[in-house]
Amino acid sequence: MTITNTQSGTNVHEIADGIFRINTPVALPGDVGFSFNQYLIVDDEPLLFHTGLRQLFPLVSEAMAHVIPVTRLRHVAFSHVEADECGALNQWLAAAPHAAPLCGSVAALVSISDLADRAPRALGDGEAVTLGRHTVRWHDAPHLPHGWECGFISEDSTRTLMCGDLxxxxxxxxxxxxxxxxxxxxxxxxxxxxxxxxxxxxxxxxEKLAQTKPTTLACMHGSAWRGDGAAVLRALAERWSS
Known part of the structure; x- marks a missing residue:
């Protein structure tokens, strides 16, 4: 793990082959510890999943620069429309002139086509995008855990699931x-x-997400997890149904 900002504690770590977690610890009201994570897939067409809050953009972009130049970024993706998911979207688009938003078709229709300074690439359920040696797939998941436009991205070769707020x-x-x-x-x-x-x-x-058979769960808050991700997702489903 590399600390990229000693004041904030922002750090970067490779959690799977070519996939880096950028982590910034914060304190919620009541001095409750929390964190925000972004995930960078380094490839011919680098992809960032979660933009982070606008106020965290200097820290997150500083961390990315320890891995690749920010100007190399090509895709800015997120699970749903929320400040920590896509609040810094336009800042990333300004810093990376060849990048474009990458999101589900509902998000593109109801929000991002208007909110973003550059037109989004809208993905349908199961649609794949090849970044180079990595291939990512979009999975529609409305209201899981919240947001009509919610969805997730899996990466084929590393079997990593970008699982947002799950x-x-x-x-x-x-x-x-x-x-x-x-x-x-x-x-x-x-x-x-x-x-x-x-x-x-x-x-x-x-269950649809479990079918991707993830071995790494890239959580937006807290640690990423390694193991039988399908079993964890099915256990989560069982807890919710009880």
């Missing part, structure tokens, strides 16, 4: 990748904040 863990996320339990901490955090939509389709959507 399995959100409290704390600074200082361990880049863990094999310890993340389900229980995430569920305790969810039950305290109740930030899920309670969609009746959650089980089917989680």
């Amino acid at each position: 399995l959100t863990q409290p704390g600074a996320g200082r361990v880049p990748v863990t094999e310890s339990d993340v389900l229980e901490p995430a569920e305790a955090f969810r039950m305290a904040m109740d930030y899920f939509s309670h969609t009746p389709h959650a089980g089917a959507l989680l």
